[in-house]
Amino acid sequence: MLVLKFGGTSVANAQAILQIAAVLKEKAYPQNMVVVVSAMSGVTDMLVSCYQKAVQHDASYHEVIQQLETKHMEAIEQLIPHSYQIDIKGKVKLLLRELEDICQGVFLLDELSDGIKARIMSYGELLSSSVVSVAFKHQDLPNTLIDSRDYIVTDNNYLNAKVDQKKTFALIKERMADAALTIAPGFISRTETGKTSVLGRGGSDYTASIYAAALNAERLEIWSDVDGMYTADPRKVKAARSIKELSYKEAMELAYFGAKVLYPPTIAPLVAAQIPLMLKNTFNPSHKGTLITASPAAGQNSIKGVSCIDNIALITLSGSGMVGVPGIAMRMFKAVATQNINIYFITQSSSEQSITIAMADQEGQLALQALTKEFAQDIEIYDVDPVNLEPHMSIVAIVGNGMIQQPGIAGTMFSILGSHSINIRAIAQGATERNISIVVRGDDAVKAVNLLHDSFFLAKSEKQAEAMA
Ligand code: ASP
Ligand code: MG
DSSP: EEEEEEOOGGGSSSHHHHHHHHHHHSOOTSOOOOEEEOSTHHHHHHHHHHHHHTTTTTTTTTHHHHHHHHHHHHHHHHHHOOHHHHHHHHHHHHHHHHHHHHHHHHHHTTOHHHHHHHHHHHHHHHHHHHHHHHHHTTTTTEEEEEEETTTEEEEETBBOOBOOOHHHHHHHHHHHOSEEEEEEEESSEETTTTTTTEBBBBTHHHHHHHHHHTTTTTTEEEESSSOOOSSOOOTTTTOOOOSEEHHHHHHHHHHTTTTSSSOOOGGGHHHHHOOOOEETTSSSSTTTOOOESSSOOOOOOSOOOOEEEEEEEEEEOOOOGGGTTTTHHHHHHHHHHTTTTTOEEEOOOSSSSEEEEEEGGGHHHHHHHHHHHHHHHHHHSSSSSSEEEEEEEEEEEOOOOGGTOOTTTTHHHHHHHHHHTTTOOOOOOTTOOSEEEEEEEEHHHHHHHHHHHIIIIIHHHEEEEEHHO
């Protein structure tokens, strides 16, 4: 059993869908396969704009739905012989009519809950999977279309729903049709009470990994439009290249740190069952891509990638009254957590005089207010200094198992940046030693990533090239 997931650009139009069909035929079909698809690229964003417009009493959501219709109908016309189009066109129209009714409700009531947002967003994958399934039938790929909501059970955190693995795995094992090829929409799920939920933006990867784990698949393949995970973001670093092999843990670190090719929660379900994950490019299928397993072949580099998160705000709480006082960190994190703010980075100096945390820029002000309120009394008596906010920063991290217990990596990192006058505002290394993260000014981030990439990757391969010459 193989599970394959194709992202939005892989189903973006008729040509891309034909490309997937070609990829599938290359496999030893008919071995059992589950194929999970995203919405056509851009569609989820269009659905978000539908509900945003509707709740603001802006009737132009009708136009967006019209564009959705055109997009899917165009694909149908190019993929499916004329005399077979009627059923699938009818189905697409029906789905869009339902969508229009829900949006109309939002428009009339000026009410929009997370549950309704999830329902509206679910139409992207419902539409794409329906079109792909019929298209495949006309490509000699007979298949069974399922609705992932009948298999994936979640809590009622509608937009970022948490999967109940026990119930979900049981349903998948019990209900999954014994078809050679099953087509399933990604992203969508259902709460225990039967309401539509979704697994978070980018969540189709996660859907695929749930199927793979439940079915104990031989492998999960995630197909996108890039050649796997890169040593750095190719938009920032020209010399970035695809990484051949990674461990689950390295991939998780890189995924969290800005490499958008993989939705971070995807890896966890694979680890327990030791299911290998391959990242492949639909439009360059002969490229090997990236293979992610528990124990990858040892590479030549102790670090695997340099990653970067931009638009970060740093908040520092400092003061002499913090030393030796238990509970300060707890109060700090609680105040921020109460505002639902996600923290990317934490460091505390061992003198205990300051704790620094990082979050998305747009949440900086809110965090500042919450902390100023929480520590108002301590600030008044000068135990704690006024809370300090520094916006427009970036977190740059180097990631790799090879750093473990290898001295000198942090030293190299700091000396390279130092010799190019890049100021490091904060440093964090987890005790796992798999990641060293630093915070620099946003304006310095691209330069920092390039310098680190050059020194950890390029320098090495150039040296090797010289040695071989
Ligand atoms: N269509 C959803 C999104 O754009 C899920 C996915 O593509 O993974 O976020
Ligand atoms: Mg994705």
